Amino acid sequence: MVVSVAGFRASLSAAAPAAELDAPLAALWWAAKGKWDEAHRIVQDEETADSAWVHAYLHRVEGDLGNAAYWYRRAQKPVASDSLEAEWERIASALLGGERA
Template identity: 70%
Template sequence: MVVNVAAFIASLGGATPAPDLNAPLAGLWWAAKGDWDQAHRIVQDDNGRDAAWVHAYLHRVEGDLGNAGYWYRQAGQPTANGSLQAEWERIAATLLGSKT
């Protein structure tokens, strides 16, 4: 069971995400593993704001900043302009309730 950021990061050593992860966290997990397509499939089917935030991040990774901007607006989040790693960490911390 993933209960904090450290456990979430540690879970990246596995072959699949923990089964108790919600769609936004599962998408973020697959993004960290380098499987953009799997991450995108997961979040595009979820209508929540957290999934929209991960969706925005994925399009930023892809380099499609126009599409990313749309998803940031859907998520109610400002457009990120820092490093992708910093954004990934901020999303993970927020979605996990900032537990370290």
């Protein structure tokens, strides 16, 4: 299992995310690869707060800030205002570190 953000980043050289990643991390992995549709498909029907957080991030990447705000509320997270890269890092760190939304 990937346990650090560095290890998670290193796994981006693979063709697909590690099978043991849960839906939010798998979606975040695809997002880092620039595969928005694949990432969105994974989290759009998930009901967890972690998935909602990644879903919010994806809509922020897309530029749909109204939809992103809805998903931030569902995740019980503040609307992000830092760079997309910083937010990706923060989400990955929280999900890999066991801090759940």
